Amino acid sequence: MKINWKRLPYDIFIDVIGGILAAIGVYNFAANAGFPMSGVSGIALIFYKLFGLPLGATIIVLNVPIALLCYKSLGKEFFLRSIRTVIITSLIMDYVAPLLPVYNGDRMLAAICTGIFAGLGYALIFSNNTSTGGTDFISMAIRARNPHVTLGRIIFVLDAAIVLLGGAVFKDLDATIYGFIISYLLSMIVDKLMYGIDAGKMTLIVTDHGQDVADVIAKYSDRGSTIMRGKGGFSGNEREIVMCACNNKQMSAIRRAVKQVDPNAFTVIMESSEVLGEGFKEE
Numbered sequence: 001m002k003i004n005w006k007r008l009p010y011d012i013f014i015d016v017i018g019g020i021l022a023a024i025g026v027y028n029f030a031a032n033a034g035f036p037m038s039g040v041s042g043i044a045l046i047f048y049k050l051f052g053l054p055l056g057a058t059i060i061v062l063n064v065p066i067a068l069l070c071y072k073s074l075g076k077e078f079f080l081r082s083i084r085t086v087i088i089t090s091l092i093m094d095y096v097a098p099l100l101p102v103y104n105g106d107r108m109l110a111a112i113c114t115g116i117f118a119g120l121g122y123a124l125i126f127s128n129n130t131s132t133g134g135t136d137f138i139s140m141a142i143r144a145r146n147p148h149v150t151l152g153r154i155i156f157v158l159d160a161a162i163v164l165l166g167g168a169v170f171k172d173l174d175a176t177i178y179g180f181i182i183s184y185l186l187s188m189i190v191d192k193l194m195y196g197i198d199a200g201k202m203t204l205i206v207t208d209h210g211q212d213v214a215d216v217i218a219k220y221s222d223r224g225s226t227i228m229r230g231k232g233g234f235s236g237n238e239r240e241i242v243m244c245a246c247n248n249k250q251m252s253a254i255r256r257a258v259k260q261v262d263p264n265a266f267t268v269i270m271e272s273s274e275v276l277g278e279g280f281k282e283e
Helices: 008-033 039-051 055-074 076-095 107-127 135-145 151-170 173-194 210-221 248-261
Strands: 200-207 226-231 238-246 266-272
Touching (some): 008 076, 008 173, 055 135, 135 151, 200 210, 210 238, 210 248, 238 248, 248 266
Antiparallel strands (some): 200 266
16 A cells, blocks of 8 residues: 555644543543443443453554454555554553543533544544544444444444343443443534535535526526436426425525525425535535
8 A cells, every 4th residue: 555645744743632532531431430331441441440451552462363353344545544543542542641531520411422522523524535444343243244234323222232232231220321421422523524614515406497597596596407308107207306405594595586486386405414526525
């Protein structure tokens, strides 16, 4: 694999910032509060509580068999980037997080902070097309085969099983509940940061006045649109379908404008998790 030396400092910077945030969530909040954390970090926490093994080193050891199993699904480039990230984040977990204050307050606040800090850290790392290994490898491998499923949902399902395992080991029902709260917050934050920032609306407008609808969309929202040909499944009539992607605020103006041009238009409005291309986020 050819290394992009110009980009490498930026990649390492993202790994460090993401690793610090994730380590704070796991070590400074979850570990001290006795939460059955999710992912490989959660398994490492079980060993940490039972045997006092260092979190970062345990995470590296646990990653070896998972990495070997997921290597083909992930590809060489992503795999090697992730190995770099695993090493950096694990070192931060063992040598940086212990230098920071540990939270000893309310467990609910600890759970919320765990989800927020870890979610921010993982979202930064995922957004840079790398991962912290472990169930992240499994999540990325699953998503590679099922791109329609968001990372947050995959993470939540995998992590729920580990949270239940941790709750059974520590025999703490409250901690198990907090663990699920953490998993939900973490997955939600990952999805919002990775997809929500660029989220918007997409509309399909079935009409007899396609060009007029496209013109009024451009006039009132400054958005382009695509006109496609369609045929009614029941009536067999030929109609035009106008497709337009926009942000949430622009959709309201588009709805009113379309109604004025064609009161009989059939309009479908959908959520779009991310929009790439001219006028939106560049790939």
